Amino acid sequence: MGGLRGKVIVITGAARGLGQEYAKSFAADGAKVVAADIADCTVTLDLVHRMGGEGIAVKMDVTDMKSVDSMAAAALKAFGTVDGLVNNAALYGALKPGRFDTLSEDDWNATMSVNVTGIWKCCKAIVPTMRKSGGSIVNIASLAGVYGAPLFLHYTTSKAAVVGMTRGLARELGRDNIRVNAIAPSGVRTEATMEFFGDKYDKAAEQMRRGQTIQRTLEPADLVGTVTFLLSDASSFVTGQTIMADGGTVMN
Numbered sequence: 210m211g212g213l214r215g216k217v218i219v220i221t222g223a224a225r226g227l228g229q230e231y232a233k234s235f236a237a238d239g240a241k242v243v244a245a246d247i248a249d250c251t252v253t254l255d256l257v258h259r260m261g262g263e264g265i266a267v268k269m270d271v272t273d274m275k276s277v278d279s280m281a282a283a284a285l286k287a288f289g290t291v292d293g294l295v296n297n298a299a300l301y302g303a304l305k306p307g308r309f310d311t312l313s314e315d316d317w318n319a320t321m322s323v324n325v326t327g328i329w330k331c332c333k334a335i336v337p338t339m340r341k342s343g344g345s346i347v348n349i350a351s352l353a354g355v356y357g358a359p360l361f362l363h364y365t366t367s368k369a370a371v372v373g374m375t376r377g378l379a380r381e382l383g384r385d386n387i388r389v390n391a392i393a394p395s396g397v398r399t400e401a402t403m404e405f406f407g408d409k410y411d412k413a414a415e416q417m418r419r420g421q422t423i424q425r426t427l428e429p430a431d432l433v434g435t436v437t438f439l440l441s442d443a444s445s446f447v448t449g450q451t452i453m454a455d456g457g458t459v460m461n
Contacts, residue, residue, distance in 0.1 A: 272322045336387065
């Protein structure tokens with residue numbers, strides 16, 4: 210596509226799953242990739258290089274502001290600027306579903322710390338650089354937060370907060386020529402989704418497909434085009450939006 214050629218893109222949660230798919234695809238599109246995760250991003254960086262791209266891997270904990278600031282500093286040292294930020298890191302696969310009044314307070318607080326406050330911290334670290342020449346932030350929300358999915362209210366609530374944060378940030382940062390948008394996927398076939406549903410994954414995937422207009426399972430590669438569009442200059446007048454990438458489950 211070429212829409213990201215020369216752009217420096219930070220991707221959080223890049224060690225596997227969606228983050229790894231974004232890193233690989235953006236590198237193939239000519240972007241310079243900063244792959245950040247609390248887990249090891251060596252495999253992701255190898256994929257970036259195989260695609261002929263440039264990149265660095267940074268160990269980062271989105272719940273720790275010092276760690277996030279260090280990631281931003283590493284990106285600037287390597288590439289001098291940041292043009293795009295994909296807030297993909299999230300607590301999901303390790304969560305236990307259940308009725309809202311059976312969820313543990315520790316799990317609730319951990320979910321908010323990673324899925325909501327973690328995005329806020331990453332934006333705090335990266336936005337000062339973007340203010341110099343503009344940029345694009347893409348937050349990964351979820352169908353759960355828009356649809357109101359039951360039985361994992363901690364995750365559902367956190368992703369609804371991402372939508373609200375996206376809108377608020379878009380209004381604050383427009384004057385700095387920084388765009389902020391979100392995508393809200395349905396259940397993507399990733400390691401985290403399979404971990405979350407466990408032996409009930411096949412049944413859950415079938416239920417999701419039945420609720421979609423496009424009745425097939427969402428794959429990580431299906432999201433690349435939408436995120437690339439939002440990071441690229443092709444969407445230069447698009448901000449504050451949440452794009453549903455859910456096969457037509459919810460139609461705004």
